[in-house]
Amino acid sequence: MTRHSLSLLLRNEPGALARIVVLFSSRGVDVESLSLAPAERGDLSRLDVVVELQPGRTIVQLIKQLGRVVDVKSVVDRTHDEAIELGA
């Protein structure tokens, strides 16, 4: 298992969050924590999530799968940022 921290911008459309959560469960991604908050732009929300991947699955693959969800504006891998924060 590897641990990753992702930050997504979602369109505020009904079902957008559900689609992300279902993607995690159907692709066997473990969710450790998840938080949703309004983004600066009113029509977007920011989803911060920490996930654990099964052996053999890559974060790049997950990011691409998230990227094809129509209501996802962007996905950023923050795993590294967090490591720095923790280390500080």
Next chain:
Amino acid sequence: MDTTGAGALIKALEDVGCEVIFGMPGGAILPAYDPLFDSKIRHVLVRHEQGAGHAAQGYAQATGRVGVCMATSGPGATNLVTPLADAYMDSVPIVAITGQVARSVIGTDAFQEADIRSITLPITKHSFQVHDPADIPRVIAEAFLLASTGRPGPVLVDLPKDVLATATTYTPPKLATPSRPVLSPVQIRNAAQLIGSSKRPVFYIGGGVIRSGAAQELHKLAEKTGIPVVTTLMARGAFPDSHPLHLGMPGMHGTVPAVAALQRADLLIALGTRFDDRVTGLLPEFAPHAAVIHADIDPAEISKNRKADVGIVGDCRDVMAALSAVITRKTDLTDWWNYLGGLRATYPLGYDWPADGMLAPQYVIERLSRLAGPEAIYTAGVGQHQMWAAQYVKYERPGSFINSGGAGTMGFAVPAAMGAQAGAPDRTVWAIDGDGCFQMTNQELATCAAEGIPIKVAIINNGNLGMVRQWQTLFYEGRYSNTRLGTHQRHPDFVKLADALGCVGLRCDSQSEVDGTILEAMAVHDRPVVVDFVVGQDAQVWPMVAAGTGNDEVMAARGIRPLFDEEE
């Protein structure tokens, strides 16, 4: 224009070019059926919504356009689940329109309420639930665009009944022009370099080549390079079977030379394909010596199952055109072709006649292919007959073989043929079906008879769930638990059933009658025809890579492992 949500729905469907809807009315979707009554859009009233969904898939694959199906809320909508899953797996562009209970009662377990959006989340590319009738034209246009662009797939539009009934003003949807990914010139150059320096390259062609309409580009590129081509189950027809560069289908039931080409290659040029386990066999043992160029419109497919050395995100047509433009010379592939040509000569597709004197199913399909020809459209169910349809029909053009690859949905053949025939009325459409599969969806033959959709069905009646029986023979010591159907004992009598459904029913159980029966079926134009081909129950699909083994263990026939044996 003043109208209602329902009126806007039908007008919008007309404006985006929808010509046929497969569906069934019911309470929640009823408002939509009223303006549909006056529309130029044809509605085909199915007997089961699953049939509507698969018909939309068949229509889409025969025409290259978006297929549309429609159902009411609750059970109508849930009956679409299987076709949506199927379309998702095989990247088929369909739009499913479902009625929903009124906005005020959503979430109250109202009569015929099912949260179809949530149910279908993992099996739709996208979905909408419309709450303002003014949004309907935009949503329909978006649904069509999403279904048909990028990696195609199913899109669901859920419409609460009161939204359909509410007055609104129709504003024609703006039809966006689809954009295609811009190719990376660096990756194209890297790919061309790999191709130029490889000694044992192979084009590993998937269904994406058919979806992108790239068969011509493939033809050009293959002839320019002289590189062997294999076409997966979803790509049969993307490259002519008669072409000398074509080695046939790879995978679990692929030809020995096609499997060998992948296993012994030093370069896979994978186009619009997703390294499905039915092609790769045991992944760590797949194509062990090959570098990989992988081009796909969906970035998430690249390096998903097998790491690509060069990944190209793009439409297959653009990718092949770009490669053709930069590749200038043919590399010398003599040794490679000598090896593959040897395998092709030693291990052609072949079959034995059943010991009990019954018909060989492969022979029936071979003759069907010969007599109906490459201009016909063939659909298949799932099982042995599907694999024989992939192996023994000779395909020469894209869109001529329509089957359920990723999901493997039994019952696909008849409704898919209905949809294909509705979209291509001038072509002969043959559903090659199993006696098990046929019993899942044959009710749509009543639809075909009533609607004047004269499909032809060849039931490969082996009396059994043949594919499962084959596995029981090979892996369960011949313990035939629950695979006998009783269809050889006429439970049911397919000829009588055909007759009852308003079709012509024929039966054939001997070699000498096969051609005559097929020709008799082909002479019928005013009604659907069902032919009950009674064949032996012990015929098996070969070659075979047993599930869970590596492709090197491909067996040309039981116990014969050409690649395994050549190692030492």
